[in-house]
Amino acid sequence: MQAQEIRIYNTLTKEKEVFEPISPPFVGLYVCGPTVYGDAHLGHARPAVVFDTLNRYLTHLGYKVRFVRNVTDVGHLQGDADEGEDKIAKKAKLEQLEPMEIAQQYTDSYHRDMLALNTIKPNIEPRATGHIPEQIALVDGILKEGFAYEVNGSVYFDVLKYNETYKYGKLSGRVLEELMSGSRTLDGQSEKRNPLDFALWKKASPEHLMQWESPWGMGFPGWHLECTAMSTKYLGHQFDIHGGGMDLMFPHHECEIAQNNAYFHHDPAKYWMHNNMITINGQKMGKSLGNFITLQELFSGTHPLLEQAYSPMTIRYFILTAHYRSTLDFSNEALRAAQKGYIKLINGLRIAKMLTYTHEDGYGIDEKQVEQVNHSIEQAYRSMNDDFNSAQAIGHLFNMLKKINSLYTGQLKPALFGEKVFRELIAVFVLFVEEILGLVEEPQSHQKALLDMLLKVYAEAKLAKNYHKVDEIRNDLKTIGVAVKDMKDKIDWAYEE
Structure with a gap:
């Protein structure tokens, strides 16, 4: 290092x-x-x-x-x-x-x-x-x-x-x-x-x-x-x-x-x-104001001020999206935005771990793509080195995530980055999300095997042009927070944003 x-x-x-x-x-x-x-x-x-x-x-x-x-x-x-x-x-x-x-x-x-x-x-x-x-x-x-x-x-x-x-x-x-x-x-x-x-x-x-x-x-x-x-x-x-x-x-x-x-x-x-301090809807937190929220109330959604439950990783992510010396204001709107941001990063984490480098003929290194990746990595470190600005670092992680998602969908080819930069992009993204920011995939109520089975049924229904069954499976999965991803050469899933 x-x-x-x-x-x-x-x-x-x-x-x-x-x-x-x-x-x-x-x-x-x-x-x-x-x-x-x-x-x-x-x-x-x-x-x-x-x-x-x-x-x-x-x-x-x-x-x-x-x-x-x-x-x-x-x-x-x-x-x-x-x-x-x-x-x-x-x-x-x-x-x-x-x-x-x-x-x-x-x-x-x-x-x-x-x-x-x-x-x-x-x-x-x-x-x-x-x-x-x-x-x-x-x-x-x-x-x-x-x-x-x-x-x-x-x-x-x-x-x-x-x-x-x-x-x-x-x-x-x-x-x-x-x-x-x-x-x-x-x-x-x-x-x-x-x-x-x-x-x-x-x-x-x-x-x-x-x-x-x-x-x-x-x-x-x-x-x-x-x-x-x-x-x-x-x-x-x-x-x-x-x-x-x-x-x-x-x-x-x-x-x-x-x-x-x-x-x-x-x-x-x-x-x-x-x-810095925490405020709730712009007010200082206090029992006398009725806005004193315990972590267990947040995780379960049982406090009267909460419109839903917010997972521990949503709370962690939200705290990290503000510089530690700035005031942090909790609201349902802000927490829902944090929930979406966390899910995007975790979906990216799952994808990043699946990606492998393959060389394809006809694709040479694109210096502009390489420069953008190197810049995002450099800026992520620079943000943390400047008084541990996790909020700025997360912004640069999302720039990396755009590249990772484009690699996943096939819009970008690994060969455009070269093997060294490709592997560094994946490694730094995973490192920052998991090891530095401490964000992990939270256990879900569904199991991977069940998802694989449902996606197999989904694919068979789609092949048979049974669109009623296709819509039914898609909607059922959506209710448990899972989105079906139809792509050119495969069918996959992601957490619903």
């Missing part, structure tokens, strides 16, 4: 930068995973697909990616300002289950949905509850560095003290003075010295379900702490890429940077990547 120069938009510097791993060919990739107190939804699908594609592409280029994605199973509070109930503990009380039962139940369902989306499992998937000692050690270290303080069994990060040495807000672009003026004034009841201070460790009330022993008494870790503890444990004190949704930029990722600088005296990641 020829060396590729990749440019990444670094949220930290607000610029596209040439990707230069700290220790090539190894790449450390850390992505914030789910808080497992409910079923996976659209907000979980986008970062999962985006960073899975990033992982796939870097691996294709020859990098050895260590992909770490955490599972938050403690410490994520319902309220603001480090107040409220732990989300998992609250769910456990409602369902009268142990918190770890809730965490396991929704971790399993998350894995089920990620498998359906054809995402590759991370190399390491640590849980917050499995790394309590590491988090306690981190809190203790930040205290000793003078950037935290303990009050009544809770430990808080001192943002103003930190800002004297480092810059708090440099990732999100927040200005400390503006944050201060916009924050709620302490009413004398809070333990914090400043409203912006955040919990590293929280004292647990006697009825709190999830709590551990610590030097400061029984308690539980703050939400931001786990990612610093686990990313540094498995990827080192500084690694290559930290990813996640834009909604995590502040305060979660900002607090991670502060924790890392306070203890290790440098930023945790060299490059920060954030996928």
Whole structure:
């Protein structure tokens, strides 16, 4: 594979930068995973697909990616300002289950949905509850560095003290003075010295379900702490890429940077990547708006806003048709268009795997055709190298697909491309669809043997000029999403668009 120069938009510097791993060919990739107190939804699908594609592409280029994605199973509070109930503990009380039962139940369902989306499992998937000692050690270290303080069994990060040495807000672009003026004034009841201070460790009330022993008494870790503890444990004190949704930029990722600088005296990641938000029919997704759609509701079509079910590969394809830094708006119209686009690519994939090179007398190499194929291949790679623009790459794949379809129908002959370019066209198209974009043919209710039999009956009816039977078979197949393709020298099928 020829060396590729990749440019990444670094949220930290607000610029596209040439990707230069700290220790090539190894790449450390850390992505914030789910808080497992409910079923996976659209907000979980986008970062999962985006960073899975990033992982796939870097691996294709020859990098050895260590992909770490955490599972938050403690410490994520319902309220603001480090107040409220732990989300998992609250769910456990409602369902009268142990918190770890809730965490396991929704971790399993998350894995089920990620498998359906054809995402590759991370190399390491640590849980917050499995790394309590590491988090306690981190809190203790930040205290000793003078950037935290303990009050009544809770430990808080001192943002103003930190800002004297480092810059708090440099990732999100927040200005400390503006944050201060916009924050709620302490009413004398809070333990914090400043409203912006955040919990590293929280004292647990006697009825709190999830709590551990610590030097400061029984308690539980703050939400931001786990990612610093686990990313540094498995990827080192500084690694290559930290990813996640834009909604995590502040305060979660900002607090991670502060924790890392306070203890290790440098930023945790060299490059920060954030996928943009999801809207539904132009509105922000939220339970209060009635437009909160889980992946299982999408796959089954059971949500009131859905006009039909949309398969996992349709969802994956749709996510990839927008650049990861752009807003992604879900609507039935857009999803139906994505369904058609996905089917066209998968039909092309099936055809590409059937095509073979044959030399025919009278056909020499057509330099224009060769140039067009080479241009499409070059541009597909160039798109991915330019901040992983999968949307543009898909456009170039469709240019390749036009050639593949023309070869299939006989409008173009393989000899026009020459064997080398012909094989490269097929190989790159298959590679991008399956290995890089992660799109696969989804199981259908019909079996290949049944289709072959029906097409044989179709051909016999056509030969016998039994056009009533021909139309009947064609219409029956159409109802299950299969289109009959009548060609000059054969009869084949494709998924109905």
